[in-house]
Amino acid sequence: MTSVELPEQLAEIRNEFLELEEKDRLLLLLEFANELPALPARFEDHPDLLERVVECQSPVYIFVEVDEAGAVHLHATAPRESPTTRGFVSIIAQGVEGLTVEQALAVPDDYPSSLGITRAVSPLRMRGMTAMLARTKRQLRALAAA
Amino acid sequence: MSVELDPSPKFTAYAHPERLVSANWLQEHLGTPGLVVVESDEDVLLYEVGHIPGSVKIDWHTDLNDPVERDFIGSREFAAMMSSKGISRDSTVVIYGDKNNWWAAYALWVFTLFGHEDVRLLDGGRDKWVAEDRDMTTDKTVLTSTADYPVVPREDAPIRAFRDDVLAHFGNPLIDVRSPEEYTGERTHMPAYPEEGALRGGHIPSAVSVPWARAAADDATFRTREELDAIYRGEAGLAEGDNVIAYCRIGERSSHTWFVLTHLLGFQGVRNYDGSWTEWGNAIRVPIVLGTEPGDAPKPRR
Numbered sequence: 001m002t003s004v005e006l007p008e009q010l011a012e013i014r015n016e017f018l019e020l021e022e023k024d025r026l027l028l029l030l031e032f033a034n035e036l037p038a039l040p041a042r043f044e045d046h047p048d049l050l051e052r053v054v055e056c057q058s059p060v061y062i063f064v065e066v067d068e069a070g071a072v073h074l075h076a077t078a079p080r081e082s083p084t085t086r087g088f089v090s091i092i093a094q095g096v097e098g099l100t101v102e103q104a105l106a107v108p109d110d111y112p113s114s115l116g117i118t119r120a121v122s123p124l125r126m127r128g129m130t131a132m133l134a135r136t137k138r139q140l141r142a143l144a145a146a
Numbered sequence: 147m148s149v150e151l152d153p154s155p156k157f158t159a160y161a162h163p164e165r166l167v168s169a170n171w172l173q174e175h176l177g178t179p180g181l182v183v184v185e186s187d188e189d190v191l192l193y194e195v196g197h198i199p200g201s202v203k204i205d206w207h208t209d210l211n212d213p214v215e216r217d218f219i220g221s222r223e224f225a226a227m228m229s230s231k232g233i234s235r236d237s238t239v240v241i242y243g244d245k246n247n248w249w250a251a252y253a254l255w256v257f258t259l260f261g262h263e264d265v266r267l268l269d270g271g272r273d274k275w276v277a278e279d280r281d282m283t284t285d286k287t288v289l290t291s292t293a294d295y296p297v298v299p300r301e302d303a304p305i306r307a308f309r310d311d312v313l314a315h316f317g318n319p320l321i322d323v324r325s326p327e328e329y330t331g332e333r334t335h336m337p338a339y340p341e342e343g344a345l346r347g348g349h350i351p352s353a354v355s356v357p358w359a360r361a362a363a364d365d366a367t368f369r370t371r372e373e374l375d376a377i378y379r380g381e382a383g384l385a386e387g388d389n390v391i392a393y394c395r396i397g398e399r400s401s402h403t404w405f406v407l408t409h410l411l412g413f414q415g416v417r418n419y420d421g422s423w424t425e426w427g428n429a430i431r432v433p434i435v436l437g438t439e440p441g442d443a444p445k446p447r448r
């Protein structure tokens with residue numbers, strides 16, 4: 001594990017999971033899935049702006065934004081039939097919401113595996129979530145370099 | 147005590163019509179003693195979003211795979227898992243799932259490793275059931291009776307192939323059921339992107355490409371006997387008496403093809419190589435072929 005301090009909201013999400021028994025953690029993941037907001041209208045006409053996370057078996061698309069105040073926002077869409085994928089991306093979106101680029105880039109790459117759901121969800125599926133975080137950070141690096 | 151078969155005319159053209167039920171049949175038979183309905187999906191949470199009333203969930207990763215060794219669960223675990231789902235050795239099990247029954251077929255194949263006799267798929271799976279607005283519920287299924295599934299041996303040899311079996315199989319038909327991009331070995335990843343699974347792209351020499359989903363129609367039901375014959379006997383050139391091995395990436399999509407070849411088209415002795423590309427593409431000293439052509443079969447290694 002890395003020694004970098006986790007941003008508060010990510011630590012809170014992690015603690016919420018770890019406080020539950022393993023089987024109930026899946027239901028919390030489902031709650032996150034249900035909380036994933038719809039894409040902002042401006043993306044509906046511009047699907048080209050979205051990046052597909054090909055490591056996930058379900059079609060999930062993400063778009064990272066940094067607003068004028070320097071705060072990070074992650075927008076994402078995934079089908080209703082893919083609640084696990086929706087849950088993953090919802091956690092990352094809520095976890096990085098409003099962080100600075102620097103803070104978001106400092107999120108440990110193995111954050112997903114700290115949630116205590118790897119066994120209930122399966123390691124193969126968790127790879128999809130790790131990939132989403134990696135792609136989010138890669139988009140941020142590209143934005144920062146631009 | 148087997149539940150009666152579905153007499154749908156579409157099914158009678160298949161080699162083993164007893165392996166399929168239609169949505170109408172299932173709707174009419176829900177609650178029949180001796181029938182257990184199982185949902186098996188790619189997504190581990192989809193069942194929780196809504197499932198057929200009274201159905202139980204079996205997850206391919208967390209229920210069917212050994213948590214440590216890369217293998218399926220053993221006899222004792224299988225018996226315990228089946229009992230906990232209310233399934234007895236003589237239960238009629240109908241499995242349905244998302245994505246053209248991809249994972250449902252995988253669960254059926256694993257049930258077959260343990261010799262569970264009466265296991266069927268719901269034609270069209272979850273997608274068609276939902277599309278037809280049939281009953282779904284989020285209510286927790288309460289098992290009305292307890293089951294005591296016996297500890298039975300898992301018999302891999304008849305329907306499961308290992309790497310050495312594939313090396314010894316050269317000269318006989320192999321079916322690669324992955325996407326064309328996976329078959330040719332074209333890479334989809336870019337620098338700084340996480341890469342999944344195998345070190346090398348490509349396919350097993352002499353394997354013919356028939357992506358698994360070609361066996362499914364747009365409404366997720368299986369294609370008709372005639373259409374399936376055109377694909378597998380026509381295009382892929384399989385013939386009566388052939389000894390076939392199918393593979394994909396981890397053996398899930400190829401269970402779907404295994405079901406089609408075995409139960410719908412009547413090929414005997416079809417095996418699923420579940421090690422598939424994640425094993426073959428990483429293994430030392432096994433031959434692979436790049437590009438769209440199957441390539442020549444190497445000398446079999448025995």
